[in-house]
Amino acid sequence: MLMNPPPNLTDPLVLFMPSGKRGRFPKGTPILDAARELGVYVESVCGGRATCGRCQIEVQEGQFAKHKIVSSLDNISAMGGKERRYAEKRGLADGRRLSCSATIEGDLVVDVPQDTVINAQVVRKSPIERTIERNPAVQLCYVEVDEPDMHKPLGDLDRLKAVLERDWGWEDLLVSQHIIPTVQATLRKGNWGVTAAIHQDLESSRPTIIALWPGLHNEAYGIACDIGSTTIAMHLVSLLSGRIAASSGTSNPQIRFGEDLMSRVSYVMMNPDGRVAMTKAVRGAVNALIEKVCREGGVDQDDILDSVFVGNPIMHHLFLGIDPTELGQAPFALAVSGAVHSWGSELGLAINFGARVYVLPCIAGHVGADAAGAVLSEQPHHQDRMMLMVDVGTNAEIVLGNSQRVVAASSPTGPAFEGAEITSGQRAAPGAIERVRIDKDTLEPRFTIIGSDLWSDDAGFEADAARLGITGICGSAIIEVVAEMYLAGIMSEDGVINGALAAKSPRIVADGRTWSYVLHEGKQRILITQTDVRAVQLAKAALYAGIRLLMEKLGIDHVDTIRFAGAFGSFIDPKYAMVLGLIPDCELSEVKAVGNAAGTGALMALLNRDYRREIEEVVRRIEKIETALEPRFQNHFIHAMALPNKVDPFPKLAAQVALPPKAEPASDAEPGQVTPRRRSREERAARRVRG
Structure with missing residues (x-):
């Protein structure tokens, strides 16, 4: 469990290196839990089930006089059944243990190897620059209030409200409770001249005084924040001018509880204090970002009067303090789907006490407020052309439509595109391979790494x-290397690596009963294994099958334009995404990355309250499709396992890229027919994806 009883001096002392963080924990505490409590970031994709192997640590033996610790392998629990099964199946290097299974039995010095540390990944979220007409929900109003008159016994607050109605037209004003005790002192300090911040989200709602300053005050800011499962991005904006004063991002600290969304839901289900811990972690990160952007922008945090948040459903729930357990199981029920209106003080945000919070509505159980923000940003509901929007992640969000009709779905792609389930996979961080090309004649690769x-x-x-x-x-290179292996003839359209090419190139090596491709030979050998290719096929097939279902719902056989949303989408090469069969055929010039479209949508809703009404109305009209309930999903999934696809033509792609010839079907097979054995295997995979 995350929350241990208060430690005492008899509890074992654990020191984590190289961070130097230490603490005392009761015997029997899993090392991974101790790391989490101390803020030592150790990867754990599987949520502590001893299946991913990412949480490996090494125990140092000997006397560490400086730290007054005698560390010994005798002070760690013996290998249990789950850990032993992992070691037998996947292998554990000498001295390595799985921190989720190994427990503390005495004083320890624990080394977290560099390959298991969650790196400070490259945060790549920024808003798209555009002109946004301002109509914010908060307005500053300076007034000069009549001094008290014994012959007119009207209270100071009442006279303030009267002059705000007379000079600014504000009728039937409400006043935030925290302001009432300060009104008299503020009026006198300003010599009866004060500036009131009035919040009115809806034209029909009563305006509210949320802040009051003596004299003239002309600073009013807001924050637009996109809470992603991997990164959190924030923009500090002047509500008076629309100028972005500062932007910044950070890793989501919840990553220490689980890499992907379902791991975090599992953590909540398995730990009574899990929800509280993750809510505290994400709000803490948001507050740290608020402090950072204010420092960089030279803004007083007390001048932040409004805020807009977006995020996927699980991040949405955890930020609001809602247990996300129901989102981890059918029917994936949201606690709240509509827009949320709250106060910054209720969420513990480090902004003006009276500041308001607006959270965009969620579209469906796994299509969240971030997708709504992207819809607001890209405006498919105002387009005549058919637009496909895709946010590639562990649970891809898909929106398709135009001014006539919009449909949405999510598709469980898994964490392959984020580096998990890939032998040498990792998140985007300095040193990660991000671009790949393979020579068709020699099969030799060339690549780039982040930071160069x-x-x-x-x-x-x-x-x-x-x-x-x-x-x-990292993810972008995973897409490129598999697509390049296909284009170079290293593997077939079914994703099978051709072992016969080992005679031609030392890059093709035996790997048990299958073959692998050596992308880099060095101190750390980087292989693309048959298992890696299979993981990519499963991920891309799930996404493409979801897209095809939406196309069927709209009765269309092609899309006119495609938008990759999200930080990862900005680094996907459209050509390789299409060669892989991640997206349907389209003119490559019509496939564009729109960056952090969710953050841009949040920015729009912050600067213009009319956009809040617009997205609320659009979300009500969007038709939600649950892929797990659609019988056609399985057929689309099976066909999408091939590169680019077993049955769907890609004429626009073929006009620009030399695709390998498709394998001829057996004489007694129909075009596009899958062999019974392969179909059976892929049907099982499709059923697993659908849950």
Whole structure:
């Protein structure tokens, strides 16, 4: 469990290196839980089930006089059944243990190897620059209030409200309770001149005085925040001018409880204090970002008067303090789907006590307020052309439509595109391979790594690689390398690596009963295994099947334009996404990344309250499709396992990219027919994806 009883001096002392963080924990505490409590970031994709192997640690033996610790392997629990099964199946290097299974039995010095530390990943979220007509929900109003008159026994607050109605037209004003005790002192300090911040979200709602300053005050700011499962992005904006004063992002600290969304739901289900811990973590990160953007923008946190938040349903619920357990199981019921109106003080936000919070509505159980923000940003409901919007993540969000009709769904792609389930996979961080090309004749690769602009065959690359390391392969490169392997003939359209090519190139190596491709030979060998290819196929097939279901619902056979939303989408090459069969055929020039469209939508709703009404109305009209209940999902999934697809043509792609010839079907097979054995295997995969 995360929350341990208060430690005493008889509890074992645990020191984590290289961070140097230490603490005392009762015997029997899993090492991973101790790491989480101390804020030591150790990867755990599986949520502590001893299946992913990402949480490996090493126990140091010996006397550490500086820290007054004698660490021994005798002070860690013996290997249990789950850990032993993992070691037998996947292997554990000498001295390595799974921190989710190994428990503390005495004083320990625990080394967290670099390959299991959650790196400070590259945060790549920024709003799209655009002109937004301002009509904010908060307005500053300076007034000069009549002094008290013994012959007119009207209270100070009542006279303030009267002059706000006379000078500014505000009728039937409400006043935030926290302001009432301060009104008299504020009026006198300002010599009867004060500035009131009035909040009115809806034209039909009663306006409210949420802040009051003596004299003239002309600073009013808001924050637009996108809470993602991996990163949190925030923009500090002047409500008076629309100017972005500062933008920043950070890793979501909830990552220490589980890499993907379902791992975090599992953590809540398995730990009574899990929801509280994750809510505290995400609000703490939001407050740290508020402090950072205010410092960078030279803004007083007390001048933040309004805020807009977006996020996927699970992040939405945890930020609001709602247990997300119901989102982890059918029918994926949201606690609240409509827009949420709250106060910053109720959520513990480090902004003006009277500041308001607006959270965009969620579309469905797994299509959240972030998707609503992207819809607001890209405006498919105002387009004549058919627009497909995709946010690729562990649970991809898909929106398709135009001015006539809009449909939405989510598709469980899993964490493959985020580096999990891939042998050498990792998140985007310095040293990660992010671009890949393979020579069709020699099968030799060239690649780039994050932190360097050079390709691996450029002069000077080795110096950059020595400085940064070549640490693994991130999501954009995972898509590119599998697509390039297909284009180079290294694997078939069914994703099978051709072992016969081992005679042609040392890059093709035996890997048990299958074959792998050596992308990089170095201190850390980076392989693309048959299992890796299979994981990518499963992920892309789930996404494409979801898209095809929405296309069927609208009765269309093609889309006119495609938008990749989200931070990851900004780094997906449209050509390789289409070669892989991640998205349907379309003119490549019509496939565009729109960056943090969810954050842009939040910015629009912050600066213009009319956009809040617009997205609330649009979300009510969006038709939600549950892929798990659609019988056609399985057929689409099976066909989408092939590259780019077993049956769907890609003429626009073929006009620009030389695709390998499709394999000829057996003489007694129908075009696009899958062999019984392969179909059976892929049907099982489709059923697992659908849950």
